[in-house]
Amino acid sequence: MYRVTIAYGHPTDPTAFDEYYTTTHLPIAGKIPGVQRFAGGKCDSLDGNPPAAYFLAEIFFASKDDAAAGFGSEEGQAAAADIGNFATGGASLYFSNEDITNP
Template sequence: MVCYGHPTEPADFDEYYTTTHRPLADKIPGVRTWHAGKVSTLDAAKPPYYLVAVLSFDSRDALDEGLASPEGQAAAADIGNFATGGATLFVTDDFIPAA
């Protein structure tokens, strides 16, 4: 998961993410599925993040290999080019089997 903080210029973030960063992330080997969405809250308070991207891999090994690849390294290095609100990256391990 990548949680992006609120950018200084949301329109610039959206444009860069759509036209430059997402195409880089699309090339990461081993990505099974991924989704990105803007964050909102249930009570209309300002959410802690602007956008969250969730990338799915078949295994932790596939994730590690994908991120270590030249394509994964290029996508990771690109975050600093547009994420003016910062970015938090983390991994979750499924502990509840899918239905």
């Protein structure tokens, strides 16, 4: 599997971020071709300190080539362009191969 992780910084208006993400952005991003699995959630901490990011989204593809094709597609470009509409805390993208899994 090949994973794209998007770390969203803390937004200026968390309620607006949550609403836009679920009602507008997810339907756009859900059209990216080649997606095998999606997972996302708000960040938390175990020690009570504020987490470094507000929300993490993980998008899984069968291969790096599939990820490149998905994000290079019209649907992938639309999803990327939409990030600026709600991610007031910024967003960082990380690309990684799933080299190790357990179990």
